[in-house]
Amino acid sequence: MSSVGIREISARATRRVGAHSHIRGLGVENGKVLPVGDGLVGQIEAREAAWLIVQMIKEGKMAGKGILIVGPPGTGKTAIAIGIARELGEDTPFVAISAAEIYSAEIKKTEYLMQAMRKAIGVRVREFRKVYEGMVVKIDYEWASHPYNPYYRIPVGAKLTLKTKSETRTFSVDEDIAQQLLELGISKGDVIWIDAETGRVVRVGRCKEAEVTYDIEYRRRVPLPSGPILKEKEFVYTVTLHELDMRSYQAGSLFGLIFGLETREIPSEVRRQVDERVRKWIEEGRAELLPGVLFIDDAHMLDIEAFTFLSRAMESELAPIIILATNRGITKIRGTDIEAPHGIPLDLLDRLIIIKTKPYTEDEIREIIKIRAKEEDVPLSDDALQALTEVGRSRSLRYALQLLTPAYILAKQRGKDVVTRDEIEYVKKLFVDVQESVRYLKEFEEKFLR
Ligand SMILES: Nc1ncnc2c1ncn2[C@@H]1O[C@H](COP(=O)(O)OP(=O)(O)OP(=O)(O)O)[C@@H](O)[C@H]1O
Ligand SMILES: [Mg+2]
Numbered sequence: 001m002s003s004v005g006i007r008e009i010s011a012r013a014t015r016r017v018g019a020h021s022h023i024r025g026l027g028v029e030n031g032k033v034l035p036v037g038d039g040l041v042g043q044i045e046a047r048e049a050a051w052l053i054v055q056m057i058k059e060g061k062m063a064g065k066g067i068l069i070v071g072p073p074g075t076g077k078t079a080i081a082i083g084i085a086r087e088l089g090e091d092t093p094f095v096a097i098s099a100a101e102i103y104s105a106e107i108k109k110t111e112y113l114m115q116a117m118r119k120a121i122g123v124r125v126r127e128f129r130k131v132y133e134g135m136v137v138k139i140d141y142e143w144a145s146h147p148y149n150p151y152y153r154i155p156v157g158a159k160l161t162l163k164t165k166s167e168t169r170t171f172s173v174d175e176d177i178a179q180q181l182l183e184l185g186i187s188k189g190d191v192i193w194i195d196a197e198t199g200r201v202v203r204v205g206r207c208k209e210a211e212v213t214y215d216i217e218y219r220r221r222v223p224l225p226s227g228p229i230l231k232e233k234e235f236v237y238t239v240t241l242h243e244l245d246m247r248s249y250q251a252g253s254l255f256g257l258i259f260g261l262e263t264r265e266i267p268s269e270v271r272r273q274v275d276e277r278v279r280k281w282i283e284e285g286r287a288e289l290l291p292g293v294l295f296i297d298d299a300h301m302l303d304i305e306a307f308t309f310l311s312r313a314m315e316s317e318l319a320p321i322i323i324l325a326t327n328r329g330i331t332k333i334r335g336t337d338i339e340a341p342h343g344i345p346l347d348l349l350d351r352l353i354i355i356k357t358k359p360y361t362e363d364e365i366r367e368i369i370k371i372r373a374k375e376e377d378v379p380l381s382d383d384a385l386q387a388l389t390e391v392g393r394s395r396s397l398r399y400a401l402q403l404l405t406p407a408y409i410l411a412k413q414r415g416k417d418v419v420t421r422d423e424i425e426y427v428k429k430l431f432v433d434v435q436e437s438v439r440y441l442k443e444f445e446e447k448f449l450r
Contacts, residue, residue, distance in 0.1 A: 054087045066322040069323065107264050137161040190205070
């Protein structure tokens with residue numbers, strides 16, 4: 001029996017990852033943190049701590065606990081959280097939200113958090129299905145006029161000949177399958193699957209044995225299948241609990257079917273059923289859980305209600321690893337008058353392992369800028385790199401990184417193929433950093449708004 005991986009594209013948050021696309025892990029080799037590795041620079045202690053946490057997660061020793069990353073702005077808190085997720089593996093879901101998001105949604109704060117948590121838990125499902133598998137030898141469509149428009153022809157069926165190493169058979173297929181074959185543009189030489197139960201058609205690729213018809217072949221070449229055409233195949237795919245929730249809610253509600261999902265709150269009963277089903281699959285050995293990472297940035301923006309929810313959620317067996325990050329010291333817990341470290345209630349703090357990030361040295365800043373410039377395909381001259389490093393040191397790393405692309409566009413307009421110090425100095429005047437924009441408005445207020 002062959003096993004195939006079908007990866008479902010899930011609602012994994014990739015949004016905030018753009019600025020961190022250069023990060024591929026924590027940069028650890030044989031248990032030692034490399035000065036530069038997997039796109040990460042410096043921050044050695046934080047990365048070592050993160051590495052130990054990854055080992056704890058893998059050994060299942062993080063249940064009921066969470067992680068808190070504290071450090072000044074732009075010191076790589078988000079970067080390290082992403083490094084942790086990458087270390088946990090390809091398929092591990094990583095969901096990143098900013099605490100402020102829970103207030104903007106039309107749904108309840110706790111529902112928002114709940115959905116984020118369930119997006120961060122993957123379920124790898126193994127399923128056996130009966131499929132027809134083979135290389136297409138011949139397709140003959142049967143056509144008829146459209147019932148309303150005589151000039152428009154539609155397929156009402158087809159005769160399909162499939163071939164494997166050991167047999168060749170011809171099937172007549174119905175309108176629905178014929179339509180799918182047309183829509184997918186299936187032609188002679190393609191290897192396809194047709195699900196015996198649902199009639200879903202999947203194109204696997206172009207058969208290696210098929211004659212080459214184009215000079216440039218972009219489709220995946222696959223071998224001619226062996227065995228009988230009708231066979232049982234094992235499929236492995238990863239879905240998130242949230243996707244299962246949504247699907248089961250949609251299927252269970254007539255309202256949802258007809259009008260689409262208006263209400264975006266999922267009843268807890270639906271979730272309970274999904275959990276039960278997943279547990280059963282796991283017991284039967286058909287599924288395994290892939291707890292991912294839920295990263296909550298600016299955690300001091302959560303309020304007491306959200307913190308209470310999180311504390312409780314961490315205890316549940318179906319919980320992802322929760323990583324909070326903040327750049328605040330002692331501050332009020334939102335929704336109360338109580339001051340607490342990082343604005344986080346003590347009972348939750350008790351469950352958190354804390355990692356700290358430190359400001360970067362000049363050399364580290366230079367190295368990070370180099371990595372990002374490479375990632376964004378921005379060629380920098382030595383003096384431009386030096387100018388940006390100064391910006392990173394005196395203003396902020398993030399601001400320096402933001403100047404890369406505009407500086408390059410400007411350089412190209414000026415007919416250069418490398419960014420020089422001139423372009424950096426120029427865009428620095430056009431775009432201000434946060435401190436400067438605040439100072440500017442303050443000045444403005446003082447002058448005009450008295
Ligand atoms: N050690 C590092 N190695 C490589 N890139 C880094 C490192 N630290 C930060 N960066 C990059 O610098 C930028 C700013 O870092 P990041 O967003 O992680 O900071 P932060 O601590 O989360 O800041 P904030 O408190 O504002 O949320 C990002 O593009 C990030 O990928
Ligand atoms: Mg951040």
